[in-house]
Amino acid sequence: MRKIKSGVVGLDSLLDGGINENSTTVVIGTSGAGKTTFAAQFLRRGLEAGNDALFVSLDENQNQIIKEAVEMGWTDIHGYLDDGSLVFIDASGKKFSKFIRHELPTFVEQWKGSESRIVVDPLTPVIWSTEGRYEQRELLMLLLKETKNIGTAVCTLEEHGSRGDLSGNEIVIPMYLADCVIHLKYSRKGGATSRLLEIVKCRNSRHSPLSHPYTIVKGFGLLVQGRTRRISQTKKAPQALKRQLQKYETSFSKRVWKNITTSLDNLNDEDFADVDLTQLVNDLVTTYSEEKGKNAKKNG
Template sequence: MMEMRVETGIYGLDELLDSGYRPNTVNIVLGSTGTGKTIFALQFILKGLERGEKGIFISFDMGVKDVVDIASAMGWDDIGDYVDSGMLAVNKFYAENVSYINNDLLTFIASEAGENTRIAIDSFTPLISPLSYEMRNDVNWFFSKLREVGTAVITLEEPLNGNISEPSVTIPLFLGDCIIHLKNIGYGEAFNRTLRIIKHRGSWHAEGVFPYRILKGVGIVVEGWEFIESMREELDLDKILREAGIKKEKIDRDLLRKLQRLAESRTAGAKEVILGILRRQF
């Protein structure tokens, strides 16, 4: 039975994440200035709104008008209507007035959440910029509370010098369920911006670097997913065994179960892996 997924709203990304985010997860989007992190967060929220899901957008830099203006500049004029109807809650917090201990942020999120809620925090960096490794448990607790409410996208600022070893970066990356790294590498139009999925806990994800563009009306569009999709096929393990001349009953039961799961996973190159394992056994 296929696990339910939460569509990201990013064109071409769900195909790289095995159909989307896992429900009730905290998903990190890391990138420097100009990579489209805010647009990513808005697309994620907008997709949920279009499906009738409640949205919560939290910023430490932008108020309601700023968020609506950015969305309108992308051609998403209906964002304002969602705010007016109460389907989208937008709030600007001041990092110096919020702590993990006093629950201000979580109280607001819990009060606005619905049955199926999408949460975007753009950006998480001002809240955790003074973070030390001793505060890892605080972030872990905060993330666990977000998972209880819904599915979250949290953006993180990548330092301009590229150093991501600071606790304010490494701790959220370690504790997040999915990490997507956006880069603006400046190699020209085709590869000006690229995306890489660093991890997707408990799920398959595509490997490699994928170019993306930001286009008015549709937002972020990831390229290259068609090739990945074409490489993924659900295999018939019985057929593979017949072609290899191996009788099913001769295979250890536990190994057979693992091979069956691999065959059903639609992982690129799975057939070659299965044949390689069988050659070692027989």
């Protein structure tokens, strides 16, 4: 899996090097959490690397977004707009269903295979514009599929209701469809502001299991603080596990033994950080010794 830099300072090391290329990331958060800032940083990083960028706005107009981006410190944004590497699609006030089904494919045809970065900010109106769950899911699937033809996408999602409740329809469906889900947990209680970033899921990538404090700083966007637990890429634990398991090799069928050892060869200490190795050896032996017995009977 090829990784690209997210552009969000401090995030790449939490995602095993960056965002997977040609994936879709959904960034969830309440108003003011920093979703648009995240999205802008993502596009900016791609533009700096010479890639094209597409900003699909579903609620604010182009001028407003550019104005806010400049205020946040993206002072050279006009250069990218002028040379055509940054393109805006103002879909606010449009019929999203019509936009996604008819206008977007035409656009995708022109940008196909361009390794661009795409932002959809925010995704929420797409859900609101359709009634049934099935149609919501179908429309979102189409949108995410189309953006993958162009490159790598970040979509933002408005979080309503109580903080941390990700069970609403408008959240669950995009979360399910996305490859990567990042939750910006933002709250203001009394005078205290709390900002924490959590990677809820990320297909085909290791990622931090922790919540990380972040701040928003003009000129840099989100600054995410790194891990509090050092994650080791060494292979001591899987190797030790393999040695311990070797004593029980005859308890496993040949096929299972091969699967286990192949898996262990691809893992490292990070994967076993919370695992009791002795317990795991016992559990593996228990799990598979019965399996072997069954197959032996079947085969015999």
